[in-house]
Amino acid sequence: MGRQLAVAFVATALGACAHAPARPDMHPANRGDASWHAVEQPDTVHYQLALGEVSSGGKPLARVTPAYPASRLQACVPVVDVIAKLIVDTSGKVTEVRPGDADAAAPGLRPFLAATREAALRWRFDPLQIDHWSADANGESHVVDSRTEPFSLDYVFRFTCHSGRARVSVDDQAAAG
Template structure:
């Protein structure tokens, strides 16, 4: 059968449309499957206004260090079967002048005792965080010249940031939460 206006076969077009409709019925929705025995972890920076900061002199500016690579810690696989309640730990991340982490210090609330399995969570934090990198913190000293302001000296400096890490498993499956309690 052909259409009068185009002279093309309607029969072939009908088969093509039927085939597309049949294939559309076979399409599956994408399903996310989490790997078994893997917990997820969230983390966030803690801002402490009382923490010492660099004081800039007149004619100085700084470039804020930015995270370059920040893999999250992995939930300790040996603890997943225990179905522990959400665990939040704080750590001070000390970064060298080159932007690489040089030390990770676990922070405890004053008077608080370490929760069960704290060593395994702390080890997971240390393993991940020691791989973190940042752009260096740069302090620039400017000078006025006949051509305008000019950078006279650029120094990179070490810095530290505090983070809260929350490890959680719900119904035997990993979940991510930003609730630091």
């Protein structure tokens, strides 16, 4: 019974990590709504949990919406998508923001990448914790070991402009890798 409970708990916890609700924080420079969109890149690597291990955390706690680059507002490019990998340390702080491979090579995206980096470095996440559960002789489950791990998530930041009005959005839809 204890083992079945642990397996059910693992499945529930992993499923909960897979989808985080969107809670936008508006930057004063933006005029419009914002939401977040996480994506899973083909090269994403996930933690492999051993039998009895459960992961929790890895969800955004505080997000800052990038400001639409003022230098690009006059051009009013209809849609610019920027892919960025957010590297998160064991305390839940974003320590690095890496552009997607194609984005890094595009000179026209540099102002959008800079805006994305500036905002994303202020994001905070619930630390990713991995607990190892085991059952005792009575079948009672308990945590025998716990650790926090760094992780990364890929996000698509969408910058849009219509008639001189800018909007930036990002939506959650993927798990931590």
